[in-house]
Amino acid sequence: MRLTNLNGVIEAHTSxxxxxxxxxxxxxxxxxxxxxxxxxxxxxTLETATSGGNLEVAIKQPGKYVRLxxxxxxxxxxxxxxxxxxxxxxxxxxxVGKLAAFNGTIQKDEVRGKLNGGGVRISADAGSGNVxxxxx
Numbered sequence: 001m002r003l004t005n006l007n008g009v010i011e012a013h014t015s016x017x018x019x020x021x022x023x024x025x026x027x028x029x030x031x032x033x034x035x036x037x038x039x040x041x042x043x044x045t046l047e048t049a050t051s052g053g054n055l056e057v058a059i060k061q062p063g064k065y066v067r068l069x070x071x072x073x074x075x076x077x078x079x080x081x082x083x084x085x086x087x088x089x090x091x092x093x094x095x096v097g098k099l100a101a102f103n104g105t106i107q108k109d110e111v112r113g114k115l116n117g118g119g120v121r122i123s124a125d126a127g128s129g130n131v132x133x134x135x136x
Contacts, residue, residue: 003030003039018053027063036073054129059083068124075126079135084119088112089133091126096133 001014003021011029012019018035021028025043036053039046045063048055051071058078059066062085068075079085087104089096089111096111104113111133124131 062120065120066122070129071127072129074129075124075131077124077133081135084116085122086118087115088123089131091131092128094131099135
């Protein structure tokens with residue numbers, strides 16, 4: 001399923017394929033039970049989940065919240081460097097590198113705290129997989 005240059009309230013669900021998206025604004029709910037999810041240039045409230053693939057999301061401008069869930073694969077999240085966010089990341093292993101302007105706890109399997117003073121709630125749960133965060 002491809003989602004490109006969309007605006008509004010979008011629900012995209014598939015039971016066995018990949019979900020690819022680029023340049024979406026508004027609100028997006030994207031789910032698949034058997035594929036990968038790859039979302040780029042997101043400027044929206046976002047809830048996305050897969051149970052059998054990997055999830056990669058690049059946020060340009062977050063909406064009200066960002067919720068990422070994956071029970072069997074990895075999550076890669078790219079955030080803009082000036083984002084003010086409350087982070088709640090958990091997985092078998094969480095990789096965040098060096099976070100500037102972060103106040104909270106960083107452990108092997110979870111990261112919780114405020115980035116740039118806090119703001120939009122960003123949560124990612126990879127279950128038995130890994131979460132990797134890059135701020136650029």
